[in-house]
Amino acid sequence: MDEKIVVGLDIGSTKVCAVAGRLIRNNKEQETLEVLGVGETNLTDGVAKGSVVNVNNTVNAIKRAVADASNQSNLNIHLVNVSFSGSHVTSVKSSGSITRSSSGDEVQIEDIDHLLNDMYRTSIPADKEIIHVLPMDFVVDNETSVNQPVGRNGVKLGADFQLITAQANAARNIRKCILRNNLAQDTMMLSALASGLAVLTDEEKYAGVALVDIGGGTTEMAIYYRNVLRHVAVFPWAGNSLTSDIQAGCKILPNQAELLKKKFGSANPGEYNLNEVVAVPGLSNRKPKDVLLKNVAVIIEDRLREIAALVQAEIIRSGYDGKLLGGIVLTGGSALIPGVEHIFGRVTGVEEVRVGYPEHLEPNGRADLVGDPAYATAVGLVWAGYKTIDNRISFISDPNRAYKEDEQPVGPVRPVYPTGGSTPKSQPSVKAPEPEPKKSWFDKLKEALQPTRGNETDTY
Structure with missing residues (x-):
């Protein structure tokens, strides 16, 4: 010890x-x-x-x-x-x-x-x-x-x-x-x-890997190759951007949008039927508002696709496109959203995408x-x-x-x-x-x- x-x-x-x-x-x-x-x-x-x-x-x-x-x-x-x-x-x-x-x-x-x-x-x-x-x-x-x-x-x-x-x-x-x-x-x-x-892992850092940390306010990216950090980038869109999009798209309050994202958020709209809804409490003396879960998933998918496209552009700009045998490792709170690996794999064309846990x-x-x-x-x-x-x-x-x-x-x-x-x-x-x-x-x-x-x- x-x-x-x-x-x-x-x-x-x-x-x-x-x-x-x-x-x-x-x-x-x-x-x-x-x-x-x-x-x-x-x-x-x-x-x-x-x-x-x-x-x-x-x-x-x-x-x-x-x-x-x-x-x-x-x-x-x-x-x-x-x-x-x-x-x-x-x-x-x-x-x-x-x-x-x-x-x-x-x-x-x-x-x-x-x-x-x-x-x-x-x-x-x-x-x-x-x-x-x-x-x-x-x-x-x-x-x-x-x-x-x-x-x-x-x-x-x-x-x-x-x-x-x-x-x-x-x-x-x-x-x-x-x-x-x-x-x-x-x-x-x-x-x-x-x-x-x-x-x-040390093996991933040697083989070549892009770490994508999707936090609350920013998404950070770090590329390792042959055990050396080769490239760093920061994007001003992350988990809070998903929440803002849900708030605007579903016309609900920010705390309600955050709760919807955490409890029902998914990057796969096909997971929900058109009639699956969640009742969100309204303002004082007003009726609850029904929100389609498929709409929430579409909003999340669109924003994550944009972030994935930024990651792909940065990989190309760094000169390591096609060299990252370790693929992409996603971490940060938004990496827990179901379907996020599929989105990043499809947009970036990288086959190996996983969620990184401590x-x-x-x-x-x-x-x-x-x-x-x-x-x-x-x-x-x-x-x-x-x-x-x-x-x-x-x-x-x-x-x-x-x-x-x-x-x-x-x-x-x-x-x-x-x-x-x-x-x-x-x-x-x-x-x-x-x-x-x-x-x-x-x-x-x-x-x-x-x-x-x-x-x-x-x-x-």
């Missing part, structure tokens, strides 16, 4: 979900995730299209979700891995390189860290922020398409990268919500990447709560404490940013706790350390020239 406890916090457009868990290694070296606590709060007016629009409402929702997870797991929760999303998220292809000072030695992981740190300094518009820098293929001297550069001899190290960016204000609002709950953020991760950690959960009652696609992101954020998106790099968030609500730029700190971010409630709570002031090049030069004291050791 791993003593480190990790908490994932998924801030979605319809709900906030907190999941606390730890890694279990059984006799067969099979790793499973033990879910220790789950907290969930509905969020109706705090996040829109994946972006925080009402800080106070979101802060309160986070507070309730974290409190529930804390009570279930009997932990004081300090540190969280948090999701981010939004139609403002973009993926930009870029390349960079460094010249190594020790040409005779092999490339080390520190050289890759140096290159990644440089890429986080890439010039982008002032209203944008680089959230992830993810390498695709490396170059060592004149050798191109290198998958793993560590251990190779060379002077020049370069790579093609995906820079995943978000609006700086949107990222700041998420961090503001975390800070106001007296929490510290370890990693901020794009929702689709977190979901991939929970539902994709896998490798240690059986218990709390695991049953988070065992469906709607919780893939929250569970994946817990997995992010134990495994990485890309095992060739040591971090996927900029480790050098300051983390203060009232300053620019803002970003994560990485405080260390005895159990990885959460402590038993009987222990005193630990506060995140204040970030050290940034040193000038002259200060660093003076430190480098000072003699090292023999009996001192560096600590993290």
Whole structure:
């Protein structure tokens, strides 16, 4: 059993979900995730299209979700891995390189860290922020398409990268919500990447697979090929779009449309006869309204076909059309709609389409709560404490940013706790350390020239 406890916090457009868990290694070296606590709060007016629009409402929702997870797991929760999303998220292809000072030695992981740190300094518009820098293929001297550069001899190290960016204000609002709950953020991760950690297999990532996470406000897509993330896209249509379409098409209230979608929604109109109806309560002193279930299915089918067409266009644009032997994996709450696999298979022409459920959960009652696609992101954020998106790099968030609500730029700190971010409630709570002031090049030069004291050791 791993003593480190990790908490994932998924801030979605319809709900906030907190999941606390730890890694279990059984006799067969099979790793499973033990879910220790789950907290969930509905969020109706705090996040829109994946972006925080009402800080106070979101802060309160986070507070309730974290409190529930804390009570279930009997932990004081300090540190969280948090999701981010939004139609403002973009993926930009870029390349960079460094010249190594020790040409005779092999490339080390520190050289890759140096290159990644440089890429986080890439010039982008002032209203944008680089959230992830993810390498695709490396170059060592004149050798191109290198998958793993560590251990190779060379002077020049370069790579093609995906820079995943978000609006700086949107990222700041998420961090503001975390800070106001007296929490510290370890990693901020794009929702689709977190979901991939929970539902994709290593075999699928190597063979080529498109993960499609149909959330409440956005649909996110991530393409993996040869174990490397190759393409990311975000569409501003998802589960809430289905609800709005049902509301407009059937002329009912939004909460009634949501309930119809969840209880009777289907992407297969042929499943219902023309005379199958549901009585929806009318307004005060008015008669109930009969809604044809076949009409609801037609509306859902039409919107899902549009989303599937966007996915197909993005697969073609990425250059991986016809290369994805692992097919398409659908996750997110709307992946539970009956017939959704058939829609995506028919529109995209991809034969292999499946619904992705969080896998490798240690059986218990709390695991049953988070065992469906709607919780893939929250569970994946817990997995992010134990495994990485890309095992060739040591971090996927900029480790050098300051983390203060009232300053620019803002970003994560990485405080260390005895159990990885959460402590038993009987222990005193630990506060995140204040970030050290940034040193000038002259200060660093003076430190480098000072003699090292023999009996001192560096600590993290």
